[in-house]
Amino acid sequence: MILSGKEVSAAVYSRIESQIASLSEKHSVTPGLAVVLVGEDPASQSYVNSKAKKCEKLGIYSEKHVLDTDTSQADVLALIDTLNNKPEINGILVQSPQPPQIDERAIIDAINPQKDVDCFHPVNVGKMLIGDEDGFVPCTPAGVMEILAHYEIETQGKHAVVLGRSNIVGKPMCALLSRKGKYANCTVTMCHSRTQNLNEICLQADIIIAATGIPEMVRGDMVKDDVVIIDVGINRVDDASDKRGYRLVGDVAFDEVEPKASAITPVPGGVGPMTIAMLLQNTIRAACQQNSIALESL
Ligand code: NAD
Numbered sequence: 001m002i003l004s005g006k007e008v009s010a011a012v013y014s015r016i017e018s019q020i021a022s023l024s025e026k027h028s029v030t031p032g033l034a035v036v037l038v039g040e041d042p043a044s045q046s047y048v049n050s051k052a053k054k055c056e057k058l059g060i061y062s063e064k065h066v067l068d069t070d071t072s073q074a075d076v077l078a079l080i081d082t083l084n085n086k087p088e089i090n091g092i093l094v095q096s097p098q099p100p101q102i103d104e105r106a107i108i109d110a111i112n113p114q115k116d117v118d119c120f121h122p123v124n125v126g127k128m129l130i131g132d133e134d135g136f137v138p139c140t141p142a143g144v145m146e147i148l149a150h151y152e153i154e155t156q157g158k159h160a161v162v163l164g165r166s167n168i169v170g171k172p173m174c175a176l177l178s179r180k181g182k183y184a185n186c187t188v189t190m191c192h193s194r195t196q197n198l199n200e201i202c203l204q205a206d207i208i209i210a211a212t213g214i215p216e217m218v219r220g221d222m223v224k225d226d227v228v229i230i231d232v233g234i235n236r237v238d239d240a241s242d243k244r245g246y247r248l249v250g251d252v253a254f255d256e257v258e259p260k261a262s263a264i265t266p267v268p269g270g271v272g273p274m275t276i277a278m279l280l281q282n283t284i285r286a287a288c289q290q291n292s293i294a295l296e297s298l
Contacts (some may be wrong), residue, residue: 143274
């Protein structure tokens with residue numbers, strides 16, 4: 001079975017649309033998202049533009065703040081302070097990577113945790129770990145959990161192997177899969193660049209979440225029959241036959257692994273489309289919390 005992020009994100013957007021309509025009709029609230037970009041990284045600009053475009057389409061108020069590459073740390077902090085205190089803004093996202101004079105950690109720490117829709121602030125990371133529903137869940141791992149739930153993948157008691165230990169994917173992925181609850185309750189093994197016997201560990205996995213950024217590193221002989229594969233990787237590899245000169249591949253060798261897998265996400269069209277959808281879902285959650293509205297009542 002192909003796990004289509006296009007299909008799941010469409011379901012999330014349709015839920016979001018009805019929540020936005022209900023927020024407006026019942027409460028006269030319009031959710032607002034501010035996206036901050038320091039510098040001119042073309043990939044970041046394209047991410048920021050697609051986030052702003054999606055907001056416009058759905059009726060979410062959005063602000064795009066593009067600052068010069070040489071902007072000082074103090075000026076970025078001053079902008080965060082303004083956004084923290086602006087009632088129209090419910091969510092703040094600072095796009096990575098940032099130029100070297102910017103201390104990314106200090107910027108994240110300065111965001112009001114209630115507006116930290118990326119879930120990078122230590123308060124929200126802590127809340128996610130203890131299962132406090134008041135916080136946020138980081139967007140890409142939240143997207144993976146949404147895919148598992150949408151396709152009703154049985155996860156209880158299964159051995160999930162997560163490849164990667166980054167703060168934005170690997171670590172939160174392990175925390176969410178091992179939580180109590182439906183589409184969680186996994187036994188989790190976290191693997192990383194220093195893991196020994198990776199093939200042996202992967203062969204024991206019922207579910208593999210690949211987030212290493214290494215193109216097609218999970219091969220057919222590393223997985224057992226009926227494995228569930230979630231491929232978070234998005235990598236460009238040279239391809240002269242493609243008019244762009246490259247194609248996108250995941251961290252999993254799809255053609256080798258797909259025949260053995262019971263379910264697998266493709267790249268592109270798998271986890272990729274989920275991230276912005278979950279960011280906007282977090283923005284609506286933030287708007288509800290800041291206006292004392294129960295999200296479930298919408
Ligand atoms: P990262 O570079 O921060 O982390 C990579 C991780 O892989 C590290 O923790 C490292 O220890 C681990 N690793 C490296 N070599 C390994 C090996 N041989 N075996 C096991 N683990 C190994 O990357 P990231 O930000 O977590 O992103 C991972 C991938 O996911 C990238 O391809 C990225 O483009 C993609 N990504 C996709 C989305 C999305 O929206 N779908 C969002 C974020 C990241």
